[in-house]
Every structure is written in structure tokens, then in C-alpha cells.
Amino acid sequence: MNAQDKITAYWSGHAPAYDAYQQRPERLADNTRAWSAVWRDALGEEKRDVLDVGTGTGHAAMILAALGHRVTGIDLADGMLAEARRHAATVTAGPEFMQGDAVAPDFPPASFDAIAARYVMWTLREPEVAVANWMRLLRPGGIIAVVDSTWHTGGLQASTDRFAAHYDAEVGAALPLAEAASIDDTAAVLDRAGLTDVTVTPLLAIYELDEKYGVAPGHQIQMQYAVTGLV
Template sequence: MTDPTASFQASINEYWTERAPDYDAYQQRPERRDLDVEVWGRIWSAALPPAPADVLDVGTGSGHVARLVASLGHRVTGIDLADGMLEIAREHAARDAHPPRFLAGDAVAPDFPEGSFDAVVGRYVMWTLRDPEAAVANWVRLLRPGGVVVMADSTWFTDGFGNLYGDRPDGHLPLADARSIEEVADALRRGGLIDVTVTPLDDVLELDRTHGVAPGHDVQLQHLLVGRRG
């Protein structure tokens, strides 16, 4: 009998593998690339512990966040289940002075020993998690005492998620349907994080207004969500 969770996750992985080249090309647009590095560099630098720290980038995709965080002096591991994304991430990292390591891995259930990291980061990941609370609980387990989770995201599908990945099993991807960023913050709290804060990313919004967003998306305010292991 087919496991609906495994089948659904496989469809997500296939979607992002097929989309990887176009997704990466958008992120590498020359008119915006350096501005993104500057703005996001400030964002990650302010939210993360002092370098060098051990950082896990969940749902790393083509490695944009992992490589930027590594350039700040951190020891970074990026994981993803989409082979096409990992291939591109490794190609980019081969040119970096201090590259992250990129591994196949599940953002919901990362396979690392307890207390392996000082921080877990992710960008545009929370809405893609089949079980956000289980994912956050697993991230907390991976953190050392006082470690942080830092997530950048928004409410992308306020008009309805549709069938982007095909038939969605009941209860999966609950944050894809979020109407407020507070629903994402609450998932972090229920997963076991404390002192959760939500900060609007006005500088990113200004970049989006000036340079546009990916096809099929609307310009909207993104947020940085930060929570701490107790």
C-alpha cells in the first residue's frame, strides 16, 4: 500500500527539482544579486550568533542562504530533498572561499545528533513543511542550549494554495493556507521555541517593489521569525 505522506513528499521533491534551474536563474539576476547579498547579509548577521557558529540551513534549495551565511564566517550545512536544487547549490559553492556542505536531507526530520548546531535557518521553508510543529521540535533537539531558529517567510497563498503539488493529504502543509504570519509564529512556539519574535523585512519589500518578484507572485511584506531554545 502506498504511503500518502511519502508519495506527497516525493511530488514536492520532483516539483522543486524540475523548477531548480529557473528558480536559481531568478535569484542570480545581475541587477539585483548584489543588493540581495547586502540586504540579506545584514538580516542574517543580526539574527545569528557571533561567528563562527554551526548553522543548519533546512530546505536549502539552490544554496542562496547557506552560501551567504557561510560568507559571514559560519560553518554551514545545507539540506534538501530536491536533487536538482542540491546539484546547483554544489556547483555554486565550488567557487566559494568557504563553501557550505550540502547534503540530501529532510527539513522535517534532519538526521543529525542532538545538539549539533547553534542555529537553524531557512528562507521560504515554513509553508513547505508537511508537519511544521514536528519539524520545529526536531530543530530544537538539534540546537545547543540557547541556540536559535531563524526563519524568513510570508503568507504566500492567502487566496488559496490549490493543487501545486498534486493531491495533498489531510493535515499536510498547514502553513500554506496561513492567513497571518502569526500562524507561522505560533507553529514555532508549539514546536518548543521560546521568545519568538516577528520582524517585518521592510528593506526586502523595497527591493521587491523596485526590482519585481518571481513570475506568478505578488509583492508582499516578508517577515523574519526568530525563536530560541530554552
């Protein structure tokens, strides 16, 4: 199994538990409100063609669609896509989900107005190649908006057993941002790719929700950031 296959296998197997956590009923209404504001701030009011890369269970994709954007979500993990499609089936004008590699999404140039990626940069094997490819998919005036944090400053192997078994030394070596100590490393990737107006925004409302409701066992509350840039 190569590094990407290990990553994909981890997320496929983890999909039901990940989705249940994302949909925690006690947090759901607050969460939807807060993330709607995050994506509205990042992408503005104009309705756009958005590609959500590494869409997972479709969390960002569903919120973007509810905001009126036309959304396509791609992921490599079948298990994650199954959860995402289950959510899409509950709404009208929901996202379309398909299998695809976030590093090299297979769409014609200038297919989208925006690329979104939540919690994906840290687990991308070639983030600079990915951002260059995303830029080619964007029309003039397009925007890239990623959300991430410094999840693994203590090292990938410090996490839970199943996670560490998949995110092993080979995978860690393939992921330049996985153990980054600062979100500035993510912003630098967008900068180096040639995006303009690269902006890092701490997501205070999400931090406050994490404080109010707590985070997953074995995790610590961490500031998350929106990092945006324009083509």
C-alpha cells in the same frame, strides 16, 4: 507518489529557473547586501555551526557562509542540491550540501548552534514535528531563524499550472502553513514547540527591493518576515 515526493519533484524540476531568478544580475549586489543584513540581525556576529534546512539552491547557506558561519545545507530535491553545490564550488569555506529531510534531519543531538530555513515553513508537511526535531539538534543558547511570508492566501491552486499540478489537493492537505493568512501562524508553531523569545520582524529592506526590481511573473509583492526563537 506521496505528498513529499510531489513537492520534491516540483522543486527538482524548477531548480534551474529558480536559481536564475535568485541570481538575477541586476539585483544581485543589492540582494546580497540586504540578505546579509537579515541573517546578521537574526543570528548575531558570533560565528556558529548552522544547519540550513530546505536549503534549495543554497541562497541562505551561501550568505551565511560568507558571513563566517560554518554551514551545512540539506534538501530532498537533487536538482536544487546540484545548483547549491555549483555555487559552493565557487568559494572557499563554502557550505556543505547533503540530501536530507527538513522534518527529521539526521544529525546527532546538539550538532548545531542555529537552524535557518528560508521559504520552507509554508511547504513543510509537519512543521511542529520539524521544529521539535530542530530543537534537539541545537546546543544550549541555540536559535531557530526562519524567513517566510503568506505566499498562498488565495489557495495553492491559484498559482501557475506546473506548480498547481504538483501542489495538488493531497499536498495542500498535508501542509498546515501553505495557505496561512498570517505569519502569526508560523510564529505560533515556534511558540508551541517551546521556543522562547519568539519574535516576528518584517523585512522592510527586502520589500523595498521587490518594489524596486519587481517579483516573478504571476507573483505579488508581499511582506516577508524573519521569525526567530531561542531554545
